[in-house]
Amino acid sequence: MENRMTVRKWFWVWDFEKEEDWLNEMAMNGWVLDGVGWCTYHFVRCEPGEYSVRLEMHPYDESYLAFMKETGAEYVGRMMMWIYFRKKTAEGPFDLFSDIDSRIGHLNKIGRMLAIIGLANLVIGVTNSINAAHIGWVNLLCATLLMYALGRIHGKKEALERERRLHE
Amino acid sequence: MAEGFALTESTYYILLSLVRARHGYGIMQQTEELSNGRVRLAAGTLYGALSGLCEKGWIVQLPIEADSRRKEYKLTEKGMQVLCREVDRLKELAENGEKILKEG
Numbered sequence: 117m118e119n120r121m122t123v124r125k126w127f128w129v130w131d132f133e134k135e136e137d138w139l140n141e142m143a144m145n146g147w148v149l150d151g152v153g154w155c156t157y158h159f160v161r162c163e164p165g166e167y168s169v170r171l172e173m174h175p176y177d178e179s180y181l182a183f184m185k186e187t188g189a190e191y192v193g194r195m196m197m198w199i200y201f202r203k204k205t206a207e208g209p210f211d212l213f214s215d216i217d218s219r220i221g222h223l224n225k226i227g228r229m230l231a232i233i234g235l236a237n238l239v240i241g242v243t244n245s246i247n248a249a250h251i252g253w254v255n256l257l258c259a260t261l262l263m264y265a266l267g268r269i270h271g272k273k274e275a276l277e278r279e280r281r282l283h284e
Numbered sequence: 285m286a287e288g289f290a291l292t293e294s295t296y297y298i299l300l301s302l303v304r305a306r307h308g309y310g311i312m313q314q315t316e317e318l319s320n321g322r323v324r325l326a327a328g329t330l331y332g333a334l335s336g337l338c339e340k341g342w343i344v345q346l347p348i349e350a351d352s353r354r355k356e357y358k359l360t361e362k363g364m365q366v367l368c369r370e371v372d373r374l375k376e377l378a379e380n381g382e383k384i385l386k387e388g
Contacts (some may be wrong), residue, residue: 172328179355180331186309186354187327212328215294221332284292 119161121147126155129226130268132171132198139169143202152193152200167202168210173226174199197229216280223273227266234262291370297323298333299367302343305358308334342366 127135139149142159148167151158170189174180174197181191181199188207192200203210213219237259244252291299301314311334312325325333334357337343342363346356359367 174328182353183308183331183355184327186307187312189327209324211324211326214324214326214329215292217292217294218326218329218332222328 120150121159123157123159124155125157128268129230129265130272132173132226136169136171139171139200143167143169148202149192149200152195152198154195165205168205169200169202170210170212171198171200172212172222173197173229215284216276217284220273220276220280223269223276227269227273230262230266230269234259234266237262290373291366293323294325294329294333295337296367296370297325298330298337299342299359299363299370302357302359302363303367305346305356307354307356309354311357337363 143162144165146162146164147159148162149157149169150160184191184201189201189203189210192202213222237255241252241255241259244255297315297318298311300318301311306314308330312330315323315325338345341360343357344360346358348355
């Protein structure tokens, strides 16, 4: 029986929770994430439910990875700004965020990144259009998509903020 | 997070754990133990909170010992004041709750 498998799959940035759910479903079915690439997920065989998988946008930070290791989480890989971790379920529940504040903080981090890349595309797109370079529309399209993504992330943030008015 | 406001549960338990010097994982264990398993600090939440609390000067990172790669943290005097004030505030909340409910 084959022990390794690669799946190509696309997730929009605002669907990062769905991505995480899918990775955990895979682990429930006996395939745990072992590496990531551009729209590519590498899996290895595991006992069904042996691992939980989490992902997070976090700038590369050695001391954070060391900290995570100390808590029993295993670093799987990173793609763009996203870091993937897994942890054996036998070692206890595995979450990256345990309160609303830090969930909002995470969404802010994603939002800032989208805004920066979106703005850069807008500037490049406008400059290229003014210079009559036809490629400018590609950047403008990217900028539009990134702004849409920013809106989706902002919506998630507002939902959490409403919740925080009543409790932590 | 202004000084006069209520602490979050995470912040409260982190400060409480750091009355004695502890490393990150030690804080998670201590918090879980103190709250009888009710409060579990997730790693990402704790990591963010620790750097925020260091910036505020409520806790400090201790010099890393040669034989250990783990960072240890401890409450500062300012952090201790914040913690004591919070305990008083929580006492007031709990006492008022009990009083009113008893009068029922």
